[in-house]
Amino acid sequence: MKKKIEKPDNSLPDYRSFFDGVKDDDKVASKLLKNFLKSNTKEFIISTLLFTVKHCAVWIIPIITSNVINIATNPESHAVSSLFLNGALLVLLVVQNLYTHVLYINYTSRSLRSIGAGLRNSLIKKLQQLSITYHNELKSGALQSKFLRDIEAIEQLLNQLILNLIPCLLTIVVTVGVTISKSLLVTAFFAVIIPINVLVVRAFRKRMSNNNRAFRKEVENVSTKITTMLEMIPVTKAHGLENTEIDKMESSLKHLKHAGITLDHSQAQFGSWSWVVGNLMSVLCLVFTGYMAYIGRLSVGDVVLFQSYFSTITGNIQSLLNIYPEFAKGAESIKSVSEVMISDRIENNEGKIRLRYVHGTVKFKNVSYRYPGSDKNVINNFSLDVEPGDCVAFVGSSGSGKSTIMNMIIGFLHATEGSVEIDGKPIEMLNLQDYRHFLSVVPQNCILFSGSIKENILYGITKYSEEQLEQVIDLANIREFIDKLPDGINTMVEEHGGNLSGGQKQRISIARALMRDPRIIILDEATSALDNISEYHVQQAMASLIKGRTTFIVAHRLSTIRDANKIIVMENGECVERGTYDELMKKKGKFYELKTLSEINS
Secondary structure, eight states, X not given: OOOOOOOOOOSSOOOGGGGTTOOSSTTHHHHHHHHHHHHTHHHHHHHHHHHHHHHHHHHHHHHHHHHHHHHHHOGGGSOHHHHHHHHHHHHHHHHTHHHHHHHHHHHHHHHHHHHHHHHHHHHHHHHHHXXXXXXXXXXXXXXXXXXXXIHHHHHHHHHHIIIIIHHHHHHHHHHHHHHHXXXXXXXHHHHHHTTHHHHHHHHHHHHHHHHHHXXXXXXXXXXXXXXXXXXXXXXXXXXXXXXXXXXXXXXXXXXXXXXXXXXXXXXXXXXXXXXXXXXXXXXXXXXXXXXXXXXTSSOHHHHHHHHHHHHHHHHHHHXXXXXXXXXXXXXXXXXXXXXXXXXXXXXXXXXXXXXXXXOOOEEEEEEEEOOTTOSXXXXXXXXXXXXXXXXXXXXXXXXXXXXXXXXXXXXXXXXXXXXXXXXXXXXXXXXXXXXXXXXXXXXXXXXXXXXXXXXXHTTTOOOOOHHHHHHHHHHTTOHHHHTTSTTGGGOEEOGGGTTSOHHHHHHHHHHHHHHTOOSEEEEESTTTTOOHHHHHHHHHHHHHHHTTSEEEEEOSSGGGGTTOSEEEEEETTEEEEEEOHHHHHHHTSHHHHHHHHHHHHO
16 A cells, blocks of 8 residues: 655744744743744734724824814914815825724734744654654643643733734834924923833833743643543542542642732733823823913913823823733743643654655564663663564563553664664664654553544555555454444444454554554554453454554463564563563463463452
């Protein structure tokens, strides 16, 4: 069966390169934000130009209002046509907003949505790159929080940046420019009192940043505990421990509540102070410009103009101050996402050997392995030669190293000493993504996703014939039960395969493996959790699966490996016996002992 390696969809932005060389420090948010802005400079410039056109009426209204007041208060110095000319210009500027505002929002929205989708796309790609050991350590609840809450917060930060920060800064620049052209004295007054608002930000910045970080950590903690709680519900209810779980979750939720209240309180204080300061400054401006008009230094229209512009400036500064909490939250979320994105624990396949075919020769040469941070080997000086089509079974007590060896065959783990070779090539030199297209794993707890039985069988396969599918259905011995289902092979699988028995799920996993036409098979205690009838059906399916393929079996029920070419008995990371079933039974050593114990316990 030919295999086609699908190329990823590159229609969405990929921001993984933004995190290259970035270290986990306090400046990570600003560095990455600069990268985002730089990569989308064109979009931001166009968005700013559209905003300038659509918003110009707001900037010009105070000027026209001032003109109209000055014309009305000094009719002898102005023609009535000037009044109508100002009115006509204002109407034109207001009406153009009907089209330009919609154009601005549509363009900006597409740009921002593309960035948000690109971030999620980049995080998914990074997660697919990361090693299996990293995934084993990563808490799923914390990951969900990063994928949903944190990226949403980053989207909000960018929204505030494009829809509020840039427009506010542009508005301040325009209004200050007009103020300078009208009166340097009033400009100086503005320059003296406006920076007072900045002091408010400085007073609250560190506190809000710390509170945002504390709240984010509590959200991740609760998300992780909820995930664990849901997985434990069958055990919890079976032992009557519902109240214990409720108490544990209540404690976590109280911590989350306290962190949220603390965050809300600091934001409320910040908002209150910034509002009061802003309005007090506006009162000072009104009194100052009113006094200047009183002594004849300004016209009445200019008082209205400067008061409008001061309100505009302070209002925009107020907006900048009010969005600071969103910036603080977004910056913390960028740090959170970067915890995953800057990890260097990835499978790097660049420049590795790309296999077009795998024959199935596997060799372990004096292999030892120890986990990072450990001072003890879990595999010690292990050697094994496996030829194409061989069936090799591994037996031994829990913790003897069986699963570690399987993970080394898959390429999840690499030998710390010695080498593992596939078709004569060290596995470290292979493009593992290509190599794994010729490998299938049937675990003890098979993994099915929510979809039809057919979709689960065809997972990752886009080109196939109906004849191939029908053949696999027969070989995997699943026709026995799918023909009894109302929708047959199109029957929907509930979450985790809840509407199927253990044996049925295992046979679907075997059918999935058969569809891939693998050259190397790993069966990890595939029948250990099944009853005798289910085991019989799965054994029949397994016989079809392993025929002509290099097979590695981790066996719990030793009677199921009678036909294996080699049986490897593991103990404390070492091979203590090897041979065929009959040879090991005659020897009456460790294997014989394990077989006797399994018969007593069965």
